[in-house]
Amino acid sequence: MHLTRRDFGKVLVAGISELAVLHAAREARAQAHPNANRSLINGVQFGLQPFCYHDLPMIRENRGELIRRLVRNGMGMVELHATWVEPRFNDPGVSAAAARDKLRAWRLAPSAGYYRGIRKELDDAGVSVFTYYVGFDESYTDGEIDATFEGAKILGARGCVGSFGQAVSRRLVPFPGRHGMFIGLHNHDNLSDPDAYASEASMVTGLSMSPDFKMMLDTRHFTAADGDCVGFLERHHDRMVGMHVGDRKKHNGRSAPFGEGDAPIIELLRIVRDNRWPIVALLEFEHGTLRPEVEEVDLMFDYCKRAVV
Amino acid sequence: MRRLLTLACLVTFAASVGAQTAATHRSYDEQFIGPVLSDPVLQHAKETFVLFGCAYCHGLNLVSRGEATDLMHSALVGRDENGNRIGPLLRAGIPQTAKLSPMPQFSDLSDQQIAALVTWIHYARQQGRYQELTAASVRRGDATEGKAYFDRACGSCHKADGDLARVGSRYDAAGLRAALLKPKTLERERSFTLERRNDKAFAAAQQRHHALLENYAADDVANLVAYLGNLKSETP
Numbered sequence A: 001m002h003l004t005r006r007d008f009g010k011v012l013v014a015g016i017s018e019l020a021v022l023h024a025a026r027e028a029r030a031q032a033h034p035n036a037n038r039s040l041i042n043g044v045q046f047g048l049q050p051f052c053y054h055d056l057p058m059i060r061e062n063r064g065e066l067i068r069r070l071v072r073n074g075m076g077m078v079e080l081h082a083t084w085v086e087p088r089f090n091d092p093g094v095s096a097a098a099a100r101d102k103l104r105a106w107r108l109a110p111s112a113g114y115y116r117g118i119r120k121e122l123d124d125a126g127v128s129v130f131t132y133y134v135g136f137d138e139s140y141t142d143g144e145i146d147a148t149f150e151g152a153k154i155l156g157a158r159g160c161v162g163s164f165g166q167a168v169s170r171r172l173v174p175f176p177g178r179h180g181m182f183i184g185l186h187n188h189d190n191l192s193d194p195d196a197y198a199s200e201a202s203m204v205t206g207l208s209m210s211p212d213f214k215m216m217l218d219t220r221h222f223t224a225a226d227g228d229c230v231g232f233l234e235r236h237h238d239r240m241v242g243m244h245v246g247d248r249k250k251h252n253g254r255s256a257p258f259g260e261g262d263a264p265i266i267e268l269l270r271i272v273r274d275n276r277w278p279i280v281a282l283l284e285f286e287h288g289t290l291r292p293e294v295e296e297v298d299l300m301f302d303y304c305k306r307a308v309v
Numbered sequence B: 001m002r003r004l005l006t007l008a009c010l011v012t013f014a015a016s017v018g019a020q021t022a023a024t025h026r027s028y029d030e031q032f033i034g035p036v037l038s039d040p041v042l043q044h045a046k047e048t049f050v051l052f053g054c055a056y057c058h059g060l061n062l063v064s065r066g067e068a069t070d071l072m073h074s075a076l077v078g079r080d081e082n083g084n085r086i087g088p089l090l091r092a093g094i095p096q097t098a099k100l101s102p103m104p105q106f107s108d109l110s111d112q113q114i115a116a117l118v119t120w121i122h123y124a125r126q127q128g129r130y131q132e133l134t135a136a137s138v139r140r141g142d143a144t145e146g147k148a149y150f151d152r153a154c155g156s157c158h159k160a161d162g163d164l165a166r167v168g169s170r171y172d173a174a175g176l177r178a179a180l181l182k183p184k185t186l187e188r189e190r191s192f193t194l195e196r197r198n199d200k201a202f203a204a205a206q207q208r209h210h211a212l213l214e215n216y217a218a219d220d221v222a223n224l225v226a227y228l229g230n231l232k233s234e235t236p
Helices: A005-031 A060-072 A096-108 A114-125 A142-155 A166-172 A200-207 A219-224 A229-239 A265-275 A293-308 B002-026 B040-051 B054-058 B075-079 B086-092 B111-135 B143-153 B173-181 B200-215 B218-229
Strands: A044-048 A077-081 A128-133 A159-162 A182-186 A213-218 A240-245 A280-283
Touching: A044 A265, A044 A293, A060 A114, A060 A293, A077 A280, A096 A142, A114 A128, A114 A142, A128 A142, A128 A240, A128 A280, A142 A159, A166 A182, A166 A200, A182 A200, A182 A240, A200 A213, A200 A229, A213 A219, A213 A229, A219 A229, A219 A240, A229 A240, A229 A265, A240 A265, A265 A293, A280 A293, B040 B054, B040 B111, B075 B086, B075 B111, B075 B200, B086 B111, B111 B173, B111 B200, B111 B218, B143 B218, B173 B218
Parallel strands: A044 A077, A044 A280, A077 A128, A128 A159, A159 A182, A182 A213, A213 A240, A240 A280
Antiparallel strands: none
């Protein structure tokens, strides 16, 4: 092949132009659509459980970095853990009980406009809070539960999600309805704990407690617990608000990159797409990677996008 | 003209290699995984620990997160020898537990991968325990307790009236403490030359001291230092 100087110049310019276009496209993707629909792909609303950013401690001081990463990953929706919002009082020398009392007092009387300020940070970045993840347990007073729902509502959340079991769920029955919100039940995979949400039967029991209880099905945990994710979606889609989308191997197997485990992610997403069900797909993974987590989220999100386009 | 094109090709090739190197570098999360270690065996072990998700629950340097077992102080890890306890546990997982999420099973991993995980757990534990023990406040130990520990844990290899006679004259307390925690003669990397690859005595001594480091309590170290410090003559 004979390459003239002019040909070589053209190749070089074309290569540089392509790089510039790719860079511009990536920047545009990050800036465009300043609303939740940034991650609405072919009718399926995606979002992120920021636990995926394993290197980023979930504390309110890191919230700015969290929002930057969400935008960088093209996410317009998030499940926000309360620790990204609330202060911590467990300073050295402060007992756990004293720290808990201080946190309760803070929750009952947050400073004026506190939650609105955070909502503005998220709105300005075009990120919507779908659910507020709260570790409700026996230590919460009624007033604290109400205050938490109030704060979540100001943040724009449609419901509160947590990893509590059936006993705590019973206690929570009266609360979501008062605030026009839902409680999202989140399953894990401990089949030996009768209080836990792990089997389909246990989740049906939880859902039967209140019409305000909805399912946030965790596909990783349900797969590890040998559950039938597709069957669950078919049978209970009208009680589901979202899925934590991730992959694991069956029989209490390990976490795996999307497509390398036993969770039927592609089939689940296509069922949601083709039936136009309003079930939000929140990416959440726990598999290891040597890449920066932002790159890993990109890869897993690409896997999901390819499933629904 | 040909020279110009050759030069341009070389520049492009160099730029391409540079870009690939930069891309590779970008894809290694140094902030989370830390810098690449000089020992490739350890680096591989660390990467294996990260890749199979162990680091997210147990912590890369064994500072556990959430409800995961604290491997830095786990008795089972302390008793493990070459994966004889950790290996079977990894393969089976812990399905019956009071915790929210049971420990997963890793039955699909190869023996080499299990060995790499075990290598990292012990290495990270040794680094962590060394830091804990050197940061602990130094107190005067009990020489009698120290002798009992020495007879139980060290006596099969060392003799107070043999290789360690007069060791109390050669080292002060700080020196004894440092030698106990990290004997310099055992710190060299394993050699793979045919003559030294199977140096079983060295490997056994190194493993024994690493195991001691993983299991010392601060009091054990103080007591040993008190006992060894008294060895100032040929006869203890």
